[in-house]
Amino acid sequence: MDNPQKDRTEEIMRYLDNRMTENERLDFEAEMKHDIQLSAEVGDLVMARDAVKLFGINNDVSRIRKEAPGNIKQETPVIKMPPYRKLLRYSIAAAASVLLLFFAARFFDDPLSTADQFYNEGYSRYEIPALRGTGTTLSAAEQAYLTGNYTEVINLYHGETGHTPGEMLIAGIACLETGKASEAIEIFSALRDKGIAENTNSFRDEAEYYLALAYLKNNNYTSAIPLMEKISADKNNPYHRKFTAGYISGVKKL
C-alpha cells in the first residue's frame, strides 16, 4: 500500500541530497512553484542543511588554524590591520587635538598677550637725568627709584605732601612697575593737570607719555589712543616716535 507522506519525505530527501535525475529535479521544482507549503518546507530544510554545512566549515577552519599556527601567522597582517588603523586614527585625533588647542590658545590668549606686548614695546623706563646725580643730593625717593625699590618710592610718596613734579613722575612710574596701573593713572593725571594749571611744561610730556601707557596697561584703550595720537602728531614731543601709526593701529584692534 502506498504511503504518500513517506513518498513525499523520500522525494524531499532525494532532492536535498542531490540524488534526483535532472528530469525528476525539474519536475519537483515545478511542483514546488505550485505548492507553497512544500516550497516553504523544502526552503526551511535547505536552510537547516546549509546551517549545518556552515557550522562544519567553521569547525574545519578552527581545526586547521589550531593545527597549523603558521597559517594563522600568514593571515596576521590582515588581522592586524584594525589595530594599525586604530593607531592611525588615534594619531590623527591627537594631532587634531593639538592643533585645536594651539589655535584655541592663540584665539583666547592673543588679545591679552598682545596688549602686554604693546605695553612692553612702548614702555621705556624713565632715567633720572645724570645732571641731578652729580652735583645735587638725590632725594630718598630718587635713591630708591635708582635702586629699583619701587615699593619704597610709593611709600615715600604717600608719606609726604607737596610733591614736586619729579617726585610725582617717579612715583607714577613706580606704580606702573609694580602693576598698580590705576594708581599710576591718578598720579600722571594729577601731574599733567598740575603742569596745565601752572602753565609749565615741566614733566608734562613725560606725564602724558606714561599716562598713555598706564591706560594701556589698565586696558583702557579708549583713553590711551587719543593720547598716543596726540603724542605721535607732535614732532617736538620727545616720545612721538614711540607711538607710530602702526603701533596705534594695533592698539585700536585690541
Next chain:
Amino acid sequence: MKEILMQTGYENEQVVRNRKYKCLKQLEKMITANPALKETFKNLLNG
C-alpha cells in the same frame, strides 16, 4: 553516507538517510521556532 554508515553501525545507507532527515527536520523546527534565529541564519547564508 558510506563513511557515516561505517562509523555508526546503522544497518544500511537508507537508515542513515532517514536519521539524517530526522535530524535535519529537528534542526529546522528549532530554527523556525525562533524567528530571530531564522532571520540570522538567512542573512548569514544569503549574505
